[in-house]
Amino acid sequence: MYITVNQAAKKWGLSDRRVRNLCVAGKIPGAYREGRAWKIPSDATKPTDGRYKSKEALIPIIEEKLEILKKRRPLTEGELERLNEEFLVEFTYNSNAIEGNTLTLRETDMVLRGLTIDQKSFKEHMEVIGHKEAFDYVRQLVSENAPISEKIIKDIHYFVLADKKDDRGVFRRVPVRIMGAAHEPVQPYLIIPKMEELLERYKSSEEDIVTKMARFHIEFEGIHPFIDGNGRTGRLLVNLELMKAGFPPIDIKFTDRLKYYQAFDEYYANDDISAMADMFARYINQRLDLYLSILD
Structure with missing residues (x-):
């Protein structure tokens, strides 16, 4: 909107x-x-x-706003429905658009309501439906406070890749390259050990939530464990962990995609996490402001 x-x-x-x-x-x-x-x-x-405020400047502001939000919880069923319905449309549109889906925001909303868009592919329709089902599953995991695991990652990917039944929830078995990226994903035989290392580092990390999630997201995408759907799955995983920590989910905008891509390159070229962490911090701050303004 x-x-x-x-x-x-x-x-x-x-x-x-x-x-x-x-x-x-x-x-x-x-x-x-x-x-x-x-x-x-x-x-x-x-x-x-x-x-723009840096992550360091925003962390105390974010933590203060989160405490205010926690005091206003639990939200009513109507409040939750309003927040989740509007977010789902924009999140699905932006996350799919970043990956090349050509459905507009309005068309995405129409598909989520069960309509078919003329001259748009079956694949693009299924990407919308799959993303919606994946986000519903993430919300279920949040309610259960389920710890992140290889199985959960594969399960989320299974929903995301609704149009490719043979590749759903399965780690890739062939090498891939990300066009224009400064980093080359690991070879297939390294995916399982690298994913195990990533999950172990994440679980033992003592970094603030913003830096922790930025690092996890970049390294997950760097491993690129699936043949397709890595970006959408990765952004859903970020929201899974943010929501479990009490934060609202975030929606990286299609219009910010170049800054988003550059944040990956900054990390792999210069070992600099700040671009992605700053982006995450700004989005979290904006979402907290939105939630609090609605509750006011």
């Missing part, structure tokens, strides 16, 4: 010109230009200053 510059200006108490300048400067994540008009994500929050 997107709003106009004028709507954002009224929402945040700013002038149209100020909001437009913030869009031009890249200070509103997910905002993009369509012709002469700007499209701004409806869940975007008012920028608090002229710069």
Whole structure:
């Protein structure tokens, strides 16, 4: 869902010109230009200053907001339904679009409601349905506080890859390359030991939740354990762990995909986790603001 510059200006108490300048400067994540008009994500929050905050600056703010949110829980069934329904549409759209799905946000919503879109492939329809079922499964795992494991990762992937029955929930058996990436995924015979190492490191990590999740996500994608569906599965795993820790799920926007790709390259080229951690921190902060504003 997107709003106009004028709507954002009224929402945040700013002038149209100020909001437009913030869009031009890249200070509103997910905002993009369509012709002469700007499209701004409806869940975007008012920028608090002229710069993006780093993960280090946002961690105490995030922790404070999480404590406020915990005090307002449990949410009612209606509140949960509203939050999850709107999030699911945008999360499914963005996560699939990052991987090349051409369904628009509106078309994604229509498919989730059981409709068929003319001139769109069966594969793209199944990607929407599979992602929805995977997120439903993640929510179930959160309610059970299930510890992350190889089986859970394979189960999530099974739902994600709804259009490729022979590859669902199965580690790949052939080498792959990620076009344009600075890192080459491991050879098939190393996938199982590397996944075991990744899970062990994750479980024993004492890093803050943001850095911990950023590192896990990058290294999972670096292993690239499946023939397809790694990105969608990886982003669902991030939300599984965030939600178990009490945070709202996050939705990496299609319009932020270049920054997202660059964050992977920064890690593998320069051993620098900050780009991905900063991105995760900003998204978590925005989602917390949205949840708290709705509850207010």
